[in-house]
Amino acid sequence: xxxxxxxxxxxxxxPTRDGKFIARxxxxxxxxxxxxxxxxxxxxADRTPQRGIPTSSIRRWHRATAAALKRxxxxxxxxxxxxLDVSVGTAFQQRVWSALRKIGCGQTQSYGEIxxxxxxxxxxxxxxxxxxxxPIPVLVPCHRVLAANRKLGGFSGGLNWKRTLLAxxxxxxxxxx
DNA sequence: CATCCAGTATATA
DNA sequence: TATATACTGGATG
Numbered sequence: 001x002x003x004x005x006x007x008x009x010x011x012x013x014x015p016t017r018d019g020k021f022i023a024r025x026x027x028x029x030x031x032x033x034x035x036x037x038x039x040x041x042x043x044x045a046d047r048t049p050q051r052g053i054p055t056s057s058i059r060r061w062h063r064a065t066a067a068a069l070k071r072x073x074x075x076x077x078x079x080x081x082x083x084l085d086v087s088v089g090t091a092f093q094q095r096v097w098s099a100l101r102k103i104g105c106g107q108t109q110s111y112g113e114i115x116x117x118x119x120x121x122x123x124x125x126x127x128x129x130x131x132x133x134x135p136i137p138v139l140v141p142c143h144r145v146l147a148a149n150r151k152l153g154g155f156s157g158g159l160n161w162k163r164t165l166l167a168x169x170x171x172x173x174x175x176x177x
Numbered sequence: 178c179a180t181c182c183a184g185t186a187t188a189t190a
Numbered sequence: 191t192a193t194a195t196a197c198t199g200g201a202t203g
Contacts, residue, residue, distance in 0.1 A: 092186060111197050115185090126186040128196040133187080147197070154196030162196095 010058055011044055014066045018073055023065050024135075025058050029083030030065055032135040035157045065139070072138050075168030077105045081139060088135060092123075096130035103144045106169040110148045132156045138165065150174040 009031060014021040019036025061082035068078035086094050095118040102117075103109050109117075111131070115124045131142040137157050143165045147153040151174050155162035166173065 090187080112199090115197085120185075122183090122198090123185045124197045124199095125184080125195070126197090129185090129187055130196095132196050142196085145196080148199085152196090156196075159196095 012058075012062050014062075014069055016070055016073055021069060023062060025061060026085045026087075027055075028085035028087065030061055030081075030136060030139075031085040031088065033065075033069070033137060033139060035137070035161060037158075068139055072141075073165075073168070075105070075165075075170065078139055084136060084140070086135075089130075089133065092118075092120075092126065093130040093133055096127055097134055097136075097140050100131070100134070100140050100142055100145065103141055106171060108144045108146050108150075108166070108171055110146055110150075111153065112148055114145060128153070137161075144169075144171075146173070 008026070010025045012023050012025065014023050014033075021036055022034040023030060024032035024034070064080055064082040068081050072078040086097055089097065096114060099114050099117045111127045112121070112124050114127045114131075115121050118127075120126075127145075131145055132154070134140050134142045134156075137143065143155060143162045145153065152159060152162060163173075
C-alpha cells in the first residue's frame with residue numbers, strides 16, 4: 001500500500017512555552033506537527049491562517065491538538081487527540097505508529113520490541129526508519145523508543161528534544177549518550 | 178572491545 | 191540497481 005501522492009494542507013500555529021509548533025491539517029484530521037525550528041512554515045502559518053479546507057472541524061481539531069500538545073510537553077498524558085491522518089504513511093509505517101501510541105506516558109520500548117509488536121521481529125531497522133518518518137512527533141510518541149541498550153538512538157527533531165521530552169516524563173536513560 | 182554481517186522497509190540517487 | 195538509515199544479535203579478530 002503506497003501513501004497518497006498529494007494533498008492540500010492547512011497550517012496553524014500552536015504557541016507553547018517551548019516555542020511555536022506548527023500543526024498541519026488535511027481534510028481527514030491532524031496530518032503533521034513541526035517543531036518550533038521550522039521558521040518558514042511558521043511564517044506561512046501566520047500569513048494564511050486558514051483556507052484550503054476551511055471547516056469548523058479543523059478549528060475543533062486544532063483546539064484538541066493544542067491542549068494535547070501542551071499536556072504532552074508537560075510530561076503528562078495528552079488526553080483526547082484529534083483524528084490523525086496517517087494516510088501519508090505506508091501500511092508498515094502505520095502499524096509502527098499505531099504501536100507507538102500504545103506506549104504509556106513515562107514508559108519506553110526498544111526498536112526491537114516495536115518490531116515484535118507488529119509481527120515483524122526482524123524488521124528492527126525498518127522500525128527506526130518508520131519512527132523517523134513519523135509526521136506527528138510528540139503526540140505520536142516516537143521519542144519513547146530507545147535502542148536495545150536503553151540509550152537514545154536518534155530523533156528527527158533533534159536529540160535534545162528527545163532527551164527533554166523523556167526527562168519531563170521521568171524516564172531515566174542509560175548513562176553516556 | 179572494534180568490526181562486520183544479515184535481515185527489513187524506505188528513501189534517494 | 192545500489193547505498194544508507196533513528197537497529198540488533200551474533201560472529202570474528
